[in-house]
Amino acid sequence: MMTTTSPTFLPLIPEMHHMDNGSHESGPIDRVTLNLAVESLSYHVTSGNSLGSEAQSLKTTSIENEASVGQSDGTYTKQNKTEPAPIEDTPTDSMSALSVKTHHDTASSPKVQKASQDTVATSLPTEFMSPATNLKRRLVNTKDLIVCPGVYDGFSARIALSVGFDALYMTGAGTTASRLGQPDLGLAQLSDMRAHADMIANLDPAGTPLIADMDTGYGGPNTITLAVQQYIRANVAGFHIEDQVLTKRCGHLSGKKVVSADVYLSRIRAAKAAIDKAHSDIVLIARTDALQQLGYDECVARLHAARALGADVGLLEGFKDKEQAARAVKEFAPWPLLLNIVENGHSPLFTVDEAREMGFRIIIFSFAGLAPAYGAIKGAYDKLKREGVTGIQGSGITPKEIFDVCGLGECMRVDEEAGGEDFKGGV
Numbered sequence: 001m002m003t004t005t006s007p008t009f010l011p012l013i014p015e016m017h018h019m020d021n022g023s024h025e026s027g028p029i030d031r032v033t034l035n036l037a038v039e040s041l042s043y044h045v046t047s048g049n050s051l052g053s054e055a056q057s058l059k060t061t062s063i064e065n066e067a068s069v070g071q072s073d074g075t076y077t078k079q080n081k082t083e084p085a086p087i088e089d090t091p092t093d094s095m096s097a098l099s100v101k102t103h104h105d106t107a108s109s110p111k112v113q114k115a116s117q118d119t120v121a122t123s124l125p126t127e128f129m130s131p132a133t134n135l136k137r138r139l140v141n142t143k144d145l146i147v148c149p150g151v152y153d154g155f156s157a158r159i160a161l162s163v164g165f166d167a168l169y170m171t172g173a174g175t176t177a178s179r180l181g182q183p184d185l186g187l188a189q190l191s192d193m194r195a196h197a198d199m200i201a202n203l204d205p206a207g208t209p210l211i212a213d214m215d216t217g218y219g220g221p222n223t224i225t226l227a228v229q230q231y232i233r234a235n236v237a238g239f240h241i242e243d244q245v246l247t248k249r250c251g252h253l254s255g256k257k258v259v260s261a262d263v264y265l266s267r268i269r270a271a272k273a274a275i276d277k278a279h280s281d282i283v284l285i286a287r288t289d290a291l292q293q294l295g296y297d298e299c300v301a302r303l304h305a306a307r308a309l310g311a312d313v314g315l316l317e318g319f320k321d322k323e324q325a326a327r328a329v330k331e332f333a334p335w336p337l338l339l340n341i342v343e344n345g346h347s348p349l350f351t352v353d354e355a356r357e358m359g360f361r362i363i364i365f366s367f368a369g370l371a372p373a374y375g376a377i378k379g380a381y382d383k384l385k386r387e388g389v390t391g392i393q394g395s396g397i398t399p400k401e402i403f404d405v406c407g408l409g410e411c412m413r414v415d416e417e418a419g420g421e422d423f424k425g426g427v
């Protein structure tokens, strides 16, 4: 199980994002502290100061990580030998000025002010990191298998968070179903996916990383650039982008069509450039759906080229059998591969233990939320239709239990700590 350290006081810049317009943004930690930290950092940047040590160390990590997956012009060949990227010589600076500035900025909140004083008086926190950095470091520094249940809305995400997982996976199929009531046919647009990811990733903004589907990237290189910028700002920790045509379909349906390798690699190149420009640790997962149409060797060639362009992880969608999956892991090792489990889809089932043994590094269970929800909801509606009752009573599930999962306790605490009286009598 991944352990994450939540900040106990005002903090740091987890990731520094230099956006196209020259402004500077950080991945959300919590919205309030984040904005304060950003303001503070912006002050130092615009006043000619350099980045703080935390931001600097994260940036260096990002560069090291990139170097570990290789850099090149992404020439489309099967064997791409790559050189590590040079580490940029970025000036460093102490974070103390940042902390002091932050302290001044937050004087209106007694609780935060106290925390800020602690920050100034004691050493700076070193353990806090954004979910993106957290995920990336786990990929680079460990050999763990990162287990992610598919979540398709805020409620399923809350349930998964309450159970406790390494990371969550926001399924595009589930997002399309829950947000639009539509099948997984490329109907969800960037705005749908971004809004959904933003809400889910910020239910636990400094904790469990969210990997989100980015489908085809929703257009050409410029749209992909926007998509990546928006996912970074939404606090998404990783995303996968694929080579299906824009009118895509679920990877476990027949009749898939993929774009040419050149177009696919332009998607990866655009995504990687946007990440680099933002100095983000967001994890780039290159997915190929070419197996059905073009065969295994083409998938391997495409993923090698994506890797050479700087993709952090590969995803070969729709393995025919376990032997093929094992072969792919060997082909790319130590480059991490993600395994997508879709029960009753086109691929065999793997348990978490099997996937770990085979050497996969991330496993997503795309339908782990959506399919059981479908079964349970349909059961209750059918019963209501047939018998005039839902059957929920027998389950003992109360409204409060559901609201508790959705953070009722935290809402009550916030109110109380702010001096509010709304919940003095309980709920």
Ligand SMILES: C[C@](O)(C(=O)O)[C@H](CC(=O)O)C(=O)O
Residues within 6 Å of the ligand: 150, 170, 171, 172, 173, 174, 184, 213, 249, 250, 251, 252, 317, 340, 342, 345, 366, 367
């Ligand atoms: C992983 C996936 O992209 C998803 O949206 O969850 C889908 C799952 C599915 O529709 O079966 C995919 O595999 O294409």
